[in-house]
Amino acid sequence: MRKRIVAGNWKMNMGHADGLLLASSVIEDVKKEPLLPGVIVVLAPSYIHLKEVVALTVGTDNVFVAAQNCHWEKNGAYTGEVSPDMLASLCVKYVIVGHSERRSMFGETNEILKMKVDAVLSAGLIPIFCVGETLNERKSEIHFTIVKNQLLDSLFHLPESQMPNIVIAYEPVWAIGTGLNASADQAQEMHLYIRTVIGEKYGSKIAESVSILYGGSCKPDNAESLFACADVDGGLIGGASLKAPDFLRIVKKA
Numbered sequence: 281m282r283k284r285i286v287a288g289n290w291k292m293n294m295g296h297a298d299g300l301l302l303a304s305s306v307i308e309d310v311k312k313e314p315l316l317p318g319v320i321v322v323l324a325p326s327y328i329h330l331k332e333v334v335a336l337t338v339g340t341d342n343v344f345v346a347a348q349n350c351h352w353e354k355n356g357a358y359t360g361e362v363s364p365d366m367l368a369s370l371c372v373k374y375v376i377v378g379h380s381e382r383r384s385m386f387g388e389t390n391e392i393l394k395m396k397v398d399a400v401l402s403a404g405l406i407p408i409f410c411v412g413e414t415l416n417e418r419k420s421e422i423h424f425t426i427v428k429n430q431l432l433d434s435l436f437h438l439p440e441s442q443m444p445n446i447v448i449a450y451e452p453v454w455a456i457g458t459g460l461n462a463s464a465d466q467a468q469e470m471h472l473y474i475r476t477v478i479g480e481k482y483g484s485k486i487a488e489s490v491s492i493l494y495g496g497s498c499k500p501d502n503a504e505s506l507f508a509c510a511d512v513d514g515g516l517i518g519g520a521s522l523k524a525p526d527f528l529r530i531v532k533k534a
């Protein structure tokens with residue numbers, strides 16, 4: 281059975297003290313009210329919080345920590361960058377790769393993301409690889425092609441043996457931070473498409489094992505209908521992950 285994952289992407293938010301308070305509120309609640317089997321929570325704070333949020337997860341077996349980004353080299357003269365090996369040394373487990381904000385604001389191309397995916401995997405971490413179309417691309421009815429190419433260009437060079445170590449997040453760009461989520465039907469349609477494309481390349485057994493998360497204005501009041509879709513295995517949550525009660529309400533819908 282594939283994992284159901286609710287990941288909180290804090291983006292560039294939260295000072296140090298507020299971030300630790302948010303993380304500990306979430307983790308304490310999960311300890312008190314255990315999640316359903318197969319459900320895991322991933323917290324993706326900024327780099328400044330990583331070490332201490334990892335420490336807060338000690339003693340849990342269903343809360344993990346992600347970085348929001350990384351470089352593709354192991355080390356070297358890359359001022360301001362952090363490598364997957366450095367993240368692994370902090371016991372971070374996941375890295376968000378290819379978020380649309382990284383693609384659109386920081387020039388991350390499918391080619392760069394391919395290198396990041398490889399680097400994350402070779403450090404023993406799990407990429408949460410983001411795909412998704414812009415509003416114009418959806419209006420032009422090329423959204424399936426866009427998402428397929430993102431998968432082909434950055435992920436489908438991987439051998440079959442690596443696919444169990446991949447999480448995919450479908451995040452339509454027009455839904456991120458806009459309050460306008462994809463409908464359950466739109467999400468299911470794209471998730472099924474992604475699973476079908478994976479199946480064509482790697483076989484249905486692997487396709488069925490890959491968790492595909494939905495992201496884009498996922499909130500406590502729409503999480504239930506989105507997560508009820510057969511091919512939606514949880515969510516990548518931005519704005520609503522910054523308040524522990526909201527995030528926990530979403531977690532409990534998984």
Ligand code: PGA
Nearest residue numbers: 456457496497517518519
């Ligand atoms: P949002 O962000 O939930 O605020 O729309 C989702 C994301 O960017 O991962």
